Amino acid sequence: xxxxxxxxxxxxxxxxxxxxxxxxxxxxxxxxxxxxxxxxxxxxxxxxxxxxxxxxxxxxxxxxxxxxxxxxxxxxxxxxxxxxxxxxxxxxxxxxxxxxxxxxxxxxxxx
Amino acid sequence: xxxxxxxxxxxxxxxxxxxxxxxxxxxxxxxxxxxxxxxxxxxxxxxxxxxxxxxxxxxxxxxxxxxxxxxxxxxxxxxxxxxxxxxxxxxxxxxxxxxxxxxxxxxxxxxxxxxxx
Numbered sequence: 001x002x003x004x005x006x007x008x009x010x011x012x013x014x015x016x017x018x019x020x021x022x023x024x025x026x027x028x029x030x031x032x033x034x035x036x037x038x039x040x041x042x043x044x045x046x047x048x049x050x051x052x053x054x055x056x057x058x059x060x061x062x063x064x065x066x067x068x069x070x071x072x073x074x075x076x077x078x079x080x081x082x083x084x085x086x087x088x089x090x091x092x093x094x095x096x097x098x099x100x101x102x103x104x105x106x107x108x109x110x111x
Numbered sequence: 112x113x114x115x116x117x118x119x120x121x122x123x124x125x126x127x128x129x130x131x132x133x134x135x136x137x138x139x140x141x142x143x144x145x146x147x148x149x150x151x152x153x154x155x156x157x158x159x160x161x162x163x164x165x166x167x168x169x170x171x172x173x174x175x176x177x178x179x180x181x182x183x184x185x186x187x188x189x190x191x192x193x194x195x196x197x198x199x200x201x202x203x204x205x206x207x208x209x210x211x212x213x214x215x216x217x218x219x220x221x222x223x224x225x226x227x228x
Contacts, residue, residue: 033215033216035216041220042201042218042219042220042221043155043201043216043218044218045215045216045217048214048215056214056215058215090154090155092216094213098143098160098162098205098207098212098213099145099157099160099162099213100213100216101157102147102154102155102156102157103154104153104154105154
């Protein structure tokens with residue numbers, strides 16, 4: 001069965017640079033969630049989209065923005081990167097249900 | 112708002128012994144409950160979920176959990192663990208929406224299960 005795809009899987013950036021993370025949900029899923037997991041921490045909700053509209057917002061810095069496109073894929077844009085942004089970024093998708101299916105994550109390292 | 116507390120940060124156990132990972136939650140609305148497992152440097156895999164119905168839910172790899180509404184708990188159990196069960200386990204909750212849809216997941220701090228031979 002098709003799963004959630006995230007790209008890239010690994011990304012290394014320098015401070016103050018910009019990064020774009022992409023998420024391709026399971027086909028026909030209408031909701032996308034983004035989570036950030038710092039080293040040794042639990043995942044923290046960042047933002048979600050339902051039918052291409054922002055549906056909820058968590059502890060997402062103003063330097064970050066995200067959107068969901070007409071084909072339902074989503075992108076998380078991160079500017080002015082800081083060392084503290086180094087983390088594993090997960091995308092999850094769902095079809096108007098309680099269960100979320102997680103992608104493998106993008107590991108971002110900021111140097 | 113919802114919150115999740117996993118009562119043990121680390122649980123060491125010998126192979127073939129039973130294990131229980133404890134999870135308590137707080138919420139002013141009805142919730143859905145989940146347990147996820149994360150192996151080193153990997154993503155999150157759903158072990159089991161409670162959406163409604165029977166309070167005893169069975170998941171993959173021989174794990175089960177019991178939803179206790181009065182004690183606001185959702186403890187994870189396995190009667191006999193294997194070395195391969197060594198991983199980080201996260202309990203999570205989401206609010207039940209108006210149309211029974213789910214929402215953002217709120218995770219506990221995680222429990223590191225270490226199975227020793």
